[in-house]
Amino acid sequence: MSLSPDSTALRGDCSACFGLCCVALPFAKSADFAANKPSGEPCRNLGDDFRCGIHERLRPSGFSGCTVYDCFGAGQRVSQVTFGGVSWREAPETARQMYEVFPVVRQLHELLRYLAEALERDAARSLHRELRTALARVEELAAGTADALEKLDVAAVRAEVNPLLLKTSALVRARAGGKPKSRRGADLLGARLRGAKLRGADFRGALLIAADLSGADLTLADMIGADLRDADLSEADLTGALFLTQPQLNAARGDAATRIPAGLDRPAHWTR
Known part of the structure; x- marks a missing residue:
């Protein structure tokens, strides 16, 4: 395969x-x-x-x-x-x-x-x-x-x-180092996480609708099933984010400075 x-x-x-x-x-x-x-x-x-x-x-x-x-x-x-x-x-x-x-x-x-x-x-x-x-x-x-x-x-x-x-x-x-935060299944609707250090965090199934993740470090974070509708990813770093899909990015807001994993496309509606 x-x-x-x-x-x-x-x-x-x-x-x-x-x-x-x-x-x-x-x-x-x-x-x-x-x-x-x-x-x-x-x-x-x-x-x-x-x-x-x-x-x-x-x-x-x-x-x-x-x-x-x-x-x-x-x-x-x-x-x-x-x-x-x-x-x-x-x-x-x-x-x-x-x-x-x-x-x-x-x-x-x-x-x-x-x-x-x-x-x-x-x-x-x-x-x-x-x-x-x-x-x-x-x-x-x-x-x-x-x-x-x-x-x-x-x-x-x-x-x-x-x-x-x-x-x-x-x-x-584990390669993120330290003790990655677990936000699995968390209700983070509208959460203020601007600039947060979330490297290697577990957001599996988390509710992140309209959350402010601008400038956040989401390197190597597990994003499987996370609801990113209207979440602000402006200037966020999603390098190596795990199980992040195109529909999740399309549902969020971002800009030209948002760093996304290889293989995914920058949504057309994101600000330049």
Whole structure:
């Protein structure tokens, strides 16, 4: 297995997808979405070519929630592999199952992304054999039939993989030196952490909505599952941050001085 965290197989490719995130997933009218949409109903902005009609102006049109979503490549896999390139429009009888399978594969691809990153961490070299085995196992599941995927217990798969990710985190963060802070699962909504020394900190599952992390040192911090919506990352240092994903960066605010890990893109809406 040769997947890498920034592999095209683990990044959404809308040109090869049947607009699954625009159909299968529901959203409610809010600051993130300008309208309500139930699961299984195509978004009003979805074109006949399965492309978004307002992709270049999603934020000013009230659909900022769409800009912070990434299927980690699940959309093109389900569209082109699982269902053999036959869309829900061409074969309406497959629609329900396609919509059920898509979020399952999305979760599996997210796990693949984390495992691929763990395998690139030299600090976790002692775990590489186990990580490769886990990656191959999750990839095998993701390549399964639609029937198998629909019945898959994703929570059980996550429970199998999670201990390896935790061990990886401990090994990587240990290189930060000192005694890294643990903020795992912490409620830090709106927290004032400007300029904080958080090197190697554990923010696993932490709520950091609208937190002020400007100028903070987040080098080697574990960011898996951290909610960074509207968090201020201006001038923050995220060098080597562990398990940080593109959707998390897209949900945050930053600037030209924000240092981000290799393989991730600086969001277009960040200030220059």
